[in-house]
Every structure is written in structure tokens, then in C-alpha cells.
Amino acid sequence: MLVSIYRYNPEVDTKPSMQEYEVDLPEGKDLMVLDVLALVKEQDASVAYRRSCREGVCGSDGMNINGTNGLACITPLSAVGGPANKLVLRPLPGLPVIRDLVVDMAIFYQQFEKVQPYLINDAPAPAIERLQTPEDRAKLDGLYECILCACCSTNCPSFWWNPDKFIGPAGLLQAYRFLADSRDTATEERLSDLDDPFSVFRCRGIMNCVAVCPKGLNPTRAIGHIRSMLISQGT
Amino acid sequence: MVTNATSFSRSGLSDWIIQRFSAVILAAYTLFILAVLGATPELDYESWRAVFSQNSVRLFSIISLFALCGHTWVGMWTVGTDYLTGRQLGGKGTFIRLIYQSFCVLLIAVYLLWGIQIFWGS
DSSP states (O other), X not given: OEEEXXXXXXXXXXXXXXXXXXXXXXTTOOOBHHHHHXXXXXXOTTOOOOOSSSXXXXXXXXXXXXXXXXXXXXXXXXXXXXXXXXXXXXXXXXXXXXXXXXXXXXXHHHHHHHTOOSOOOOXXXXXXXOOOOHHHXXXXXXXXXXXXXXXXXXXXXXXXXXXTTSOHHHHHHHHHHHHSOTTOOOHHHHHHHHOSTTTTTTOOOXXXXXXXXXXXXXXXXXXXXXXHHHHHHHO | OOOXXXXXXXXXXXXXXXXXXXXXXXXXXXXXXXXXXXXXXXXXXXXXXXXXXXXXXXHHHHHHXXXXXXXXXXXXXXXXXXXXXXXXXXXXXXXXXXXXXHHHHHHHHHHHHHHHHHHHOO
């Protein structure tokens, strides 16, 4: 299989380039993209990429695989689109490249930090724990599972054009996760912080985020819920 | 909270509501004009003038004109702040965006005042 990889080392290269590798795949096995990268690394140890848990939990190996963002460790070759027998790997689009497939995620984390992704409750802490009904707990399903791999936000044109102002689908999913939490008491403040023309309303609902989320989550639906809450509070 | 001085209403929610509400008005006006065209197979100057000499049609037209202008500004502002920025164009981005925004405001003002004159004059 021909594997074409985006190569860029800012200390040496003046501009990025694509480098091709011919990789022999074992017969009768449907390898994950990350396994193919490991085979490439055996040929050329200088290829840089992030990886850790290799089972879709840590979110380290988000990359652009034949034009679609995904996690290399849980994307089997059989599920990769594009031309057969060719694999094109690029870093997540829209973020500065540190080296090869490794991107600088600082701006992505800054947007995440903006939504105060932690429980805010001004009532005195109870002796054991803050209880929640099973119905209220169920509202957090589909929200808390995000692993911050950045596949969604870096597939979103609104985030490409305004990564410093638009929170992006990953951050907004977390914003709604705390807006929907029955134990959180800062709902009004959270909503007021989001009511500007960029933070939420740059979402144009094209659903690229939904199409690529490796965990099958739906940030567009969460953004719709935030919008409904803003309408209830602000009109 | 990201502040912005040039968006239509400073509030993302208001801009969003204005854009949706004006879209409904413009859709209704489009259907109305199509219905007029459909109901008048031989459209000449006199019949066209008769339609627009009714106060209700003039009022509907002017409301639609206001809706069009609000809708246009929200949309053009969004396009400008997506593509005409320092991030996309380098150091001159803000200057280019302000020129573009001034041009849009001026053009919208001309269309609005000229349109009111056409609908409400003579």
C-alpha cells in the first residue's frame, strides 16, 4: 500500500511536503491506520505523530485520513474512503503544525477553557455528594463522552476562519454539558457569556462535526439546545 | 463573551432572530409577488401600477425592504468577519474589512432610501 504523509519540520524545512512510503500489509488482516503508521515508522523513524492508548479513548491521534478527520487508532483501512490502496495522512486542518502530523492545540484548549468546563454550584457542599435523579443524569448522555480529540472543531470552517472567537463544536458540546446539568447553578452566567455574534452563533449548522466525531456525538444538536436556551432567556 | 462594535445589534441572539424573522418576511413577500404575477397573465404598466398604488402593498413592500436591508447587513457582516480578517489577509485585513463594511452600509442606505422613495413617492 502507498502511504503519503505530510512532512514538515520547521527547524529544517522551509515548507511542508508530502512523502510517500510503500508499506507491505499482512494478508487477511484489516489494519487500523495507526498500525500502518507504525509500519511506516519502522522504515523511517523520523515520522512524528501522537498516540497513546491506541483504542479511541485518549484522543491523541486525531488526523486527516484521506481527507476526513478521524482517530487513526480506531479507523480500519476498510473504512477509509478515497482511492483503494492509497492512504493520505495529513495533520488536523486549521491548527499550526509543530511537526509532521503533530499540531499545536493551544487555541482549541483556550476555547474549551472559555466555557468553564467544570461544575459551578454556589450552594454549600453536602456531606456526601450532590444527588441527581436518573432522568437528570440521562440528559448528560451524549455530552460527557467527548475525549477532546479536536476532529470536529478542526473540520469546521467557522472554526478555521475564527478559531480565536468561535468556541467550536467541541467546546460548545461541553458548554451544553454543564448548561444541562441539574447540579450546576451558573446557567444564567454561562448563557450571558455566550450571547455574542461569534461564540455560538458562528455555527452555520453544516454538521461537519457530526459527520466526523469518532465517538458518534452530535455537537450540532447541543448547539441547537444552547440557542434555544438563549432564546428562552433573552427574549 | 466576544465583543463586536459593527455587528447589527451587538448581540448574537438578536442578529440571529433578525435574520430568521426577516427571512420569513422576505419569503412571504416573494410568494406574494409570484401570486400577483400568476394572477395577472397580461402584465402591463397600468396593472402593475394599480397593484402598487394600494397602501397595503406599499406597506408590505417597505417592510420587506427593511427586512432585506437588515438581512443583508447581518449576512454581509458575517461574510466579512469570516474572510476579510487579519488572519486571512495579514496586516491590512482590518483596514480592508472596514472599507468593505463602509461600502456595504452605504449601498444598503442608498437602496433603502431610494426604495422608500419609489414605493411611497408618486
